[in-house]
Amino acid sequence: EPEVTQTPSHQVTQMGQEVILRCVPISNHLYFYWYRQILGQKVEFLVSFYNNEISEKSEIFDDQFSVERPDGSNFTLKIRSTKLEDSAMYFCASSASLLETQYFGPGTRLLVL
């Protein structure tokens, strides 16, 4: 069964450093999403992406965040200058269309020191 994959599974970084989280969505999917979950808190929507453009973003997704689909398979989330409060699980999801179910990856655990 096709699945969303994410790398790395864990990432430790120093505050102020840039990180790039990578996702490989399901191959025929066209809509891509990032969510995050701070330890012990709810899963929160960050951004949705379609046709090489951001469709919607939350207030969390400020200028420090960016997304890109650099090639036909990868979807990335970049945090330019990490803060302590960026420590969280980051989940990528994809769907075939807006009307189709979103499938989530296993997540990347980001720890900012």
Added chain:
Amino acid sequence: DAKTTQPPSMDCAEGRAANLPCNHSTISGNEYVYWYRQIHSQGPQYIIHGLKNNETNEMASLIITEDRKSSTLILPHATLRDTAVYYCIVSALGGTSYGKLTFGQGTILTVHP
């Protein structure tokens, strides 16, 4: 998206049916009811969704009341591996939400031997 209300926790004996309720009294006509679950800190796993008819798949059944103000997720024969946080999400996919899923706190289901 409409708000949902779920009990914070429930218990179920292994082998018995687990019935997880969700209240979504402000649901509108074009909003679907989605159920996901999250085991530990893994990525949310899609279970089932519906608009107004009852639905069944290999994982679960979804019963939606006629007025659509509440629904019940049924795991017919719960196993220990079904211990997870279960999220009921209402979403008007394809509308203005651009695929955004809004997660609440969910119900922590504990299946015990």
